[in-house]
Amino acid sequence: MNVLITGATGLVGNKLVALLQKDNHVIHYLTTSKSKLKNTTKYKGFYWNPSSGEIDIKAFDDVSVIIHLAGASISKKWTKTYKKEIIESRVEGANLIYETLKKTPNKVTRFISASAVGIYPNDFNYVYHEDNSQIDESFLGEVTQLWEKSANQFKSLSILVSIIRIGVVFAKESGALVEMTKPIKYGLGAVLSSGQQYVSWIHIDDLLAVFKYVLDTNLKGIYNAVSPYPITNEELTKAIAKTINKPLFLPNVPKFMLNLILGEMHIILTSSQNVSCRKILDAGFQFHFASLNKSLQNLLK
Helix, strand or coil, rough: EEEECCCCCCCHHHHHHHHHHHHCCCEEEEEECHHHCCECCEEEEEEECCCEEEECCCCCCEEEEEEEECCCCCCCCHHHHHHCCCCCCCHHHHHHHHHHHHCCCCCCCCEEEEEEEEHHHCCCCCEECCEEEEEEECCHHHHHHHHHHHHHHHHCCCCCCEEECCCCCEECCCHHHHHHHHHCCCCCCCCCCCCCCECEEEEEEHHHHHHHHHHHCCCCEEEHHHCCCCHHHHHHHHHHHCCCCCCCCCEEHHHHHHHHHHHHHHHHHHHEEEEEEEEHHHHHCCCCCCCCCEEEEEEEE
């Protein structure tokens, strides 16, 4: 089938494209960079600019599924301007696609959107499931709520909507695991805050497999994409150090210090979300890298 992907040139998008191409799907992708446009039989790029409302409607030719991954990184300093970009990069893109489909004849039957477990409130004891209606009061809660609202509007076009709430993604190339490993590698690793905050994580290969499974099995609704075994920051820090054979001897980094250094975005490191993946397991999905140790061995060795 023809699948249109936003964010296809990012880490997750790039790998998802490769995975779907193995199943002979034709990939269309939208990019804001004209230098990244390619046009082959199975991989076709189309220009868009959500801020100005510009989009190449040929991107929708014979497309039956849209996968929306586009979004500015949350790991850059949260200035007022950049916070606006974080929201708009997710929401404006979905809105532009929605408005275009509303007035353009098309064959789209499904819209699969990324989201994040940051939608769940900070809690050290509660286990969150997809039917939980509480929204975190932080900026991350605001972002994810608006993100999911922009995805759910496609239901009004009789398009099935799937939302995948992604945990902390562990990958070799970049992201949380790479950043956590750097100081540990140089003997400067330390547990953050109390260390008891839960990290609901997922190996990138399993994340890609979740997207593919939702696509292949026509699952609709919300699914958490996290390992069955969330861990605390302390457990994670110690496991990374053990995997790369480095000592940990520095005291915990206090929360106020993280706040001084990072400002509001320190909540990425100090908030706790213990998130369940029971729903995707009950739908028949199987994790390849469910265990932390297996994942770290695969990614850090």
